[in-house]
Amino acid sequence: MSVITIFDTGIRQDARGRFCLNDLHRAAGGQSKDRPSKWLDSENIQELIHELDAEKPASDKNQSLSVVKGGNGPQGTYACRELVYAYAMWISAKFHLAVIRAFDAMQLQRIKQAVLTCPQPAYMAEAWFAILRHQASCMVHRALARALQIHESTLCQVLNGSGYYGDGRCGTDRIAHRVLRVFCPHQRVHARQLSLV
Structure with missing residues (x-):
């Protein structure tokens, strides 16, 4: 189930609410230079992941990023919102802006759904x-x-x-x-x- 769509591509989420970077890669055009694995090789990104994981309690370690290979479940690289923004910024300014706007729209939709209905x-x-x-x-x-x-x-x-x-x-x-x-x-x-x- 996709909760967010960027450039007509649905972005999947895993059970912990992380977003699929492979879907984002496909939405950005799917060029091999923009693959999530290449982005993960960056030293700056490894530092960012380390900082995000350091903020979480010990029982929640490695929740900012998950790479799923094989098995029957959804495969791919799943990342938290902060890492999604960093990945989008790494790809291009245009894609970064599209991701920010899509996430803002998703947040506004959640707020609209949370508004109480008029009393009877x-x-x-x-x-x-x-x-x-x-x-x-x-x-x-x-x-x-x-x-x-x-x-x-x-x-x-x-x-x-x-x-x-x-x-x-x-x-x-x-x-x-x-x-x-x-x-x-x-x-x-x-x-x-x-x-x-």
């Missing part, structure tokens, strides 16, 4: 009403604290033992009775008599 209208309505319910409960909470002349955090601790207002499992009458029991223990005040405005 039903979900949006539920979210909107959840926000409205929360805002309404906060307004009631502030008004109740003001009516009792206490700080909001104190009221929160009485309501549910924490620093925030209710968890949605307790009805308003029950909350009002709990507040009255704590803050007005000696007065006979009904919950409906509290002015929350």
Whole structure:
């Protein structure tokens, strides 16, 4: 399966995500002077491979480049993205630019696929009403604290033992009775008599 195409040539990837330099060689025109084996003979390239491998943990050694010969699987020279850029630059400036643009296009495609789809209208309505319910409960909470002349955090601790207002499992009458029991223990005040405005 090719994820990237350069000059109408699909570039294969191995199981570790490395790209096939033989496919890149074919995309560049397939001249014998541009073969991956000749590129690998360069001392600069060997230094680059050594640096890339030195950055990886010991268990991941030799992951920047793999040469597969024989067997039933895909054969060829597979290299990481950095080595693909170096190989393309070694071939020609025109090919190097084509490889950079192809990789950029592939990255943009991945970003587009990762963008979330628009939420469904039903979900949006539920979210909107959840926000409205929360805002309404906060307004009631502030008004109740003001009516009792206490700080909001104190009221929160009485309501549910924490620093925030209710968890949605307790009805308003029950909350009002709990507040009255704590803050007005000696007065006979009904919950409906509290002015929350």
